[in-house]
Amino acid sequence: MTTRSSPRRQAIIHAALDCFAQHGVEATTIDMIRTASGASTGSLYHHFGSKERIAAEVYLDGLRQFRLQQGEYLAQAQTLEEGIRAIVHAHVDWIVENPAWADFIFHRRMVLAEVAAEPVLQGELQSSFAEIAEWMKARTQSGVRLRWPLDAYAALVTGPVHEYARHWLAGRRKTPLADLREFFAEAAIRAVGVAG
Amino acid sequence: MTTRSSPRRQAIIHAALDCFAQHGVEATTIDMIRTASGASTGSLYHHFGSKERIAAEVYLDGLRQFRLQQGEYLAQAQTLEEGIRAIVHAHVDWIVENPAWADFIFHRRMVLAEVAAEPVLQGELQSSFAEIAEWMKARTQSGVRLRWPLDAYAALVTGPVHEYARHWLAGRRKTPLADLREFFAEAAIRAVGVAG
Amino acid sequence: MTTRSSPRRQAIIHAALDCFAQHGVEATTIDMIRTASGASTGSLYHHFGSKERIAAEVYLDGLRQFRLQQGEYLAQAQTLEEGIRAIVHAHVDWIVENPAWADFIFHRRMVLAEVAAEPVLQGELQSSFAEIAEWMKARTQSGVRLRWPLDAYAALVTGPVHEYARHWLAGRRKTPLADLREFFAEAAIRAVGVAG
Amino acid sequence: MTTRSSPRRQAIIHAALDCFAQHGVEATTIDMIRTASGASTGSLYHHFGSKERIAAEVYLDGLRQFRLQQGEYLAQAQTLEEGIRAIVHAHVDWIVENPAWADFIFHRRMVLAEVAAEPVLQGELQSSFAEIAEWMKARTQSGVRLRWPLDAYAALVTGPVHEYARHWLAGRRKTPLADLREFFAEAAIRAVGVAG
């Protein structure tokens, strides 16, 4: 293991992401990453220690980026309606801008079962959800009580985008995800029932 | 290859499903299926020809079952609102009753990339979508024009259920999916905006 | 095992020969022979008992045919020179008329090591050589003593034809073997040095 | 793939040759080569990539050696008669000195069908024939026209040696090939008909 941000490390992470996007995580071999990144086998292991750790770093890198962007979107929202719109927009925009990463982050999460159990990763994920939770708590009138867990409402907001994105990224949908940006935002607002 | 429904075949398909649910498709080895099904390696290949084909059969079997059930639910719906509710209920109920299959069918589809290209499978999938499309066409007032592709609306209806189910099946959500049956149905109706 | 000449048996032998010619003996699988012959696996084993035995029967069938033809050619020869010419002609003609068999009989013999050890086969082979040996003994003036074993002279007669045929059958020679019929006959006569 | 002549590579090639000679190419398993060479499975594949490629390298190695030796023999020949004698001697001597390789090179060529199609190998073979062809062109009086293709004459020279060698290597001939060195040389000269 070495310092967090050597150029070699970044090159490897990007090469790995490309491989993952093209072949899937499991089907990607160390040799593919080696070829794509230009690093030697030894170098790969010197920097990451295992194939799974490489996948974890790719995952974390993407997640951090996404959370950063989502944070910026959320920061400008005031009402709950604006918050929901911000979240949908953040997802749509990021998925469109980072299709490979999006595919990996949102749709292949389970592959990383073991790595996901790592404390560091746990922390990162927790805070990702916590962010939204806190945002909501802060904006919701203190009197309001949710009848169902927050996760259920979260599914209303992100579920449709993810569902459509999965098919779109796989080439099974023709209408560009970007075109449906407002459609999904408005639908999410209706689904959550903010108005009522 | 042999006739469609020998008892051996069924035993293998069920054993394979269990393995896939427990370890994932890629991590499941022929040897696991062999042990779980009681069949010999040769028998496995005599009946299916390849591991991928086994996965495809498991997939098709589940898909057929689900479509059958969804068809029954839809048959009893008259209005569009009832139709949406039927679809959500069909999903929730089937996922709860067939967690292993649900996980496989709804969340690991992409693994089967190559097999998915097979004409037979293509046909099955097509008709699955066609069913819903026709249902809608039949019930929608002929005057109504959808502003967006049907797929986009479909994502509003099934996206949240799938999103929540994925996490729930993975043990990351505590509230049972079944408890959210009506919640997701009502939300879907609001999202689609039937009333308006 | 059954009687020597059921039609099924013959069909299998011919199908097997085709497979052997096309893929080689080792690369030919029981399943190929099964498909090519239209017989079932069980039938194959009922008639022959093993893959090797099938190969042996194919071999023997061809060998018998060849020996029959060679016998006819030899029967009409009177002098040693005519005998040599007869042998060369017999080889060339038979190879041209039965390319698949020729390839199998003359160039893949060693594959059958184990089967070749069988007493029955030994007998057949022995008598094949014995035939020629006796022919020569009968025609050679009793006073003549060969300086080298008969096998060495046999190589002079058949070696060139076999060498050329092997390449020709494999598509590596353009001039048809048939065109070289006399060329090889005359050369064999010169090589043996009959005249001197 | 690595550099052409690591000691590991050579060890593997020699071990493989022994295995091929003893069991035949097809019957030789990677495990046999592994055991005989002392290399690990992974190392075998690191260096050669496939079993077939190992066979090809063994083949090429032997062919190069033989051509080198034949070249030396030919270099000292002046007349056509001496040339024919040189070729026969080169074959006899090399076969006697390298029985395993000889068996492989001269009698199992066809097994390598696929590999034989490789451009590199094609080149090697071409030049092997070209060598002899050029030697003949250079020594033959410019006025002489061959009635038949060179390949046909080549069969007269090498055919008998190969025919006898095949049986001798298989243990079916008792007189040592070496004892027939001059016999085959003189016969080849007579067969070609140089004198006349």
Place this chain on the structure above:
DNA sequence: AATGAATGAGCCTTCATTCAT
């Protein structure tokens, strides 16, 4: 005689990982 499902040892190959240089 015929059928074809079942068997299981064995094969080639892959691939994450280690380690000497």
Place this chain on the structure above:
DNA sequence: GATGAATGAAGGCTCATTCAT
């Protein structure tokens, strides 16, 4: 830090053969 040869467990699949029907 970098390199790439070496490792060996494991995987998917083949195929000759058996056997119940």
